[in-house]
Amino acid sequence: MKYPDKQIIQAIRSGDPRQRDWAMYQFYSDPSLRDWVFGYVKNKGGTADDAKDVFQETICTLDRSIREGAFKENSTLKTYFFAIAKWTWVTFNRKIHKPLPEGLPSADTETTALDIDVIANEKRELLDKAIASLGPECEQLLMLYKLDYSMKEVAQRLDFVANENMAKKKAHKCRGKLKEALLQQPQLLRELNIIINDE
């Protein structure tokens, strides 16, 4: 990594999309990380396409882990990246229904200690459907909300929001829309053990 871990972590946690993109690009463009993941996946029987998916998924998980505080800075970012990549490969392998190669532990062993919550298949399907019903304005607004923007900053950044108050109302509306979209798929919710009583 060309830059110190601290700088990269700060950029991701800043919430500023430009800084976050820059920080993520540091991982994306680091040939040693890419080569490592490609070598690792290939070594475990995966293809180049699998490796590409695992590499990108690892970056996304890393972003989330840093943003949400799952990464406790007990190791270097590089070491943490490798640990996530290994774990991502295990879940990826399960996702494409390949049997785990011999000698590879199942994901529910020590690996869970990494506190990485990779969105499972069923859940992703549910979330994808819910997201699709949101519309671009709500998408943009909820992304900023998730990046911990204040309503004032949201209003400053988005053209379609005039002021802080309006941002608040719109955000509330968008969250409501998202919740409604989730509730419209009771079958998938049941699969996730979320059983809503129809009252």
Added chain:
Amino acid sequence: MNEHPLHDKIEAYLTGQMPSAEAKSFGQEIAADEQLALAVELQRLEHDAMNLLLEKDLKSKMATWDGSPPPNPFEGQGSRSKSFKFWLPIALVALLAVWGIYQFSGTTEQAGTPSTHWPDPAPAENVPSAPARENTGDTPPVADSPTKGTSAPNGKKDAPQPVIDDKPKSQSAFLALAASTYEAPSFQSNQRGEGKSASILEEASVAFGEAKYQAVLNLLAKPEAGNESLVRYLRGHAYFKTGKYNAAAGEFKPVASDEFLPDYQEAQWFLLLSYLAQLPATKKEFEALANRLAADKYSDYQSKAKALLEKVAAMK
């Protein structure tokens, strides 16, 4: 964002903004109340959906990065020179501090006071129980030499006394190399684990930062500390710092054998240093691990292992 107080409470719980005591009691409430648990799960799903939005956005950006990298937001601010300007005074102050401490410890030692930076006086299992050697100057001053504290309260530099060293020269040199190569990691940030285990780990981490290695061992010997990888890893460091290299190796080894553990690579490196400190008795283990690390292009420690092998070869 939402005027409903329960919604806000759940939001604070899910985003980690709730104080830990309150979060604990809210967690108990959730466990006892099925409806509340459902509300929390549903709200968690909303957060997952928002994370998925960010993930999709990030992936679509990645698709364009091969052709056009994102702009550097720090450009123009002279981030590198700024960082250099930031670190340079700190480095100078640190150098001065090290020099000052070195001078000060020299003065106090000359005055007949035992060195204050010695580790807790735990018996060093790999160090002979017979009178230990003096600090003859071939031991790097930066490392807590495990031979310190076992005897020789008067480590005078300018009044050499007869050196009693019942250790072969090469053995002392290996030990010195291990001590000077060793760099303790920082354990001061938040620790993993849950409940009592987490609080003991945190306490032990603080004690480690304060160089109270025996206190670390006492804390981690408590049954409630558990035996998870981080406990073993920290215990390994405490043993190393108290000169119990064989015990240190025993703690590092299981962590170093499971590539899925977060401290796996670090544990391999410190296991290697534990073997190095015990050379030539652990020649076989040292060579096997050092060669493996030196050949492993995926290891963070490949270059360090290579350099260490060269140094050991030169010593021979």
